[in-house]
Amino acid sequence: MSDAPREIEALIEMMAKLPGLGPRSARRAVLHLIKKRGLLMNPLAEAMQAVAQTARECLNCGNISTGDVCPICTSEKRANGELCVVEDVADLWAMERSNVFKGRYHVLGGTLSALDAVGPDELRIPKLIDRVTSEGITEVILALNATIDGQTTAHYIADQLDGRVNVTSLAQGVPIGGELDYLDDGTITAALRARKSL
Amino acid sequence: MSDAPREIEALIEMMAKLPGLGPRSARRAVLHLIKKRGLLMNPLAEAMQAVAQTARECLNCGNISTGDVCPICTSEKRANGELCVVEDVADLWAMERSNVFKGRYHVLGGTLSALDAVGPDELRIPKLIDRVTSEGITEVILALNATIDGQTTAHYIADQLDGRVNVTSLAQGVPIGGELDYLDDGTITAALRARKSL
Known part of the structure; x- marks a missing residue:
């Protein structure tokens, strides 16, 4: 027999398709959702349905x-x-x-x-x-x-x-807060070529 | 102005409450969902609602x-x-x-x-x-x-x-496939105390 009921396994499988979640973290997320089904799972399902119905790409810019x-x-x-x-x-x-x-x-x-x-x-x-x-x-x-x-x-x-x-x-160069020691060669080359006088 | 429509921001905020997802990965997951709204978002919302309605704790064991x-x-x-x-x-x-x-x-x-x-x-x-x-x-x-x-x-x-x-x-000891060099002191101590004759 399966380790979780069929409906729950189906939900875990779908959650595992999201970027950043694998089978194990999807399982953990679904268990968390089931524990908080009133506070989190129902509102999340409703929010998801609302967005699925209303969200679309802007015909002009693609936003x-x-x-x-x-x-x-x-x-x-x-x-x-x-x-x-x-x-x-x-x-x-x-x-x-x-x-x-x-x-x-x-x-x-x-x-x-x-x-x-x-x-x-x-x-x-x-x-x-x-x-x-x-x-x-x-x-x-x-x-x-x-x-x-x-x-x-x-x-x-x-x-x-x-x-x-x-x-x-966009300009290419050293990111703000960046340390030279941790930058790749390409970034240092680009930053040196695009150097500016102070 | 906000960077995403209000409904979408609300969905991102809820997704960010799941274990294993932060604000950034929730944003990425929601964008992925919106792109696949027919194939993934609608079925996921429906699966979530189905589980929220049917899943409950077993009165006997808590499963x-x-x-x-x-x-x-x-x-x-x-x-x-x-x-x-x-x-x-x-x-x-x-x-x-x-x-x-x-x-x-x-x-x-x-x-x-x-x-x-x-x-x-x-x-x-x-x-x-x-x-x-x-x-x-x-x-x-x-x-x-x-x-x-x-x-x-x-x-x-x-x-x-x-x-x-x-x-x-449950027995405590060296996990199957475990290498002694990577084990903590507590596990090695437990495994040594519970040693068995071959």
Whole structure:
């Protein structure tokens, strides 16, 4: 016989599919949920159903929101001519948390990747090129991850937009609070090449 | 403004309360769920609601089950006179996975703890003493964690049952596959004291 009832095993299996949880931690999480079923499990199931019903991708930028167009795209205040291109919604949220960028976003939904057969049409690159014209964008800021795929995608987008708009990218260098001894060679090389006079 | 819509922030906050997930991994899990809302999020919410409605503690042993009395307590095959006492349902599931114990269980729901003011009545100790008589138990096997609280609880239960029934506990020693060099002093001491002739 199985060690837990069938419904509970099914729940554990689904929880184990979440990133960051394996079979063992999913089991622990489900036991915790069952112990707190009134306080945590019922509200969590309801919150999950509510989000599953309302959350969708913004038709304009790809951000996740509860309407067809997200609050950033509808806010006139954010129409300052700056467009920040990110790979993923998580990156958009990270930029928003830093609370320093006041323009709009464009979420690509990934990076170009020859290995995974991801071309420009799989990402939101055609839509990005449309928006640059239709929204009167003056600067496209590429905030892509400093990985090989991220940088390849950045160069591809810069080529496509060449001449139409000012294209910039995030600075690379020593992170704030970073200790040289713990940094990789690539970061030190980039930081040295981009050195500034004090 | 917040970096995610209110409903989504609420879901992230609840997910972050699960053991093994922090705010950052909860955010990542929720984004994953939103991306797979048809395939994973809706079924997960439904499975969670189903378990929240049906799962309850077995009135006899404290195991989690979908009825008032769990399948192990109702199975006549498991009435072999052996009763295995565990701290938690997770420990019961671990024992069941090893597939070697054929008797019944009794889940205490924790350990005695002076610091947390947990006395015998907060655990299922009175019920355990009842069961020893009413179910004709011949051996009580204490499978409690090898922690100070676990061992204190084991000694307390052994005292309470003294003379009524044979009380044993799991052997302590070198775990299978364990290397002496990586074992703590306490385990080596226990294994040496309990050495057996080959």
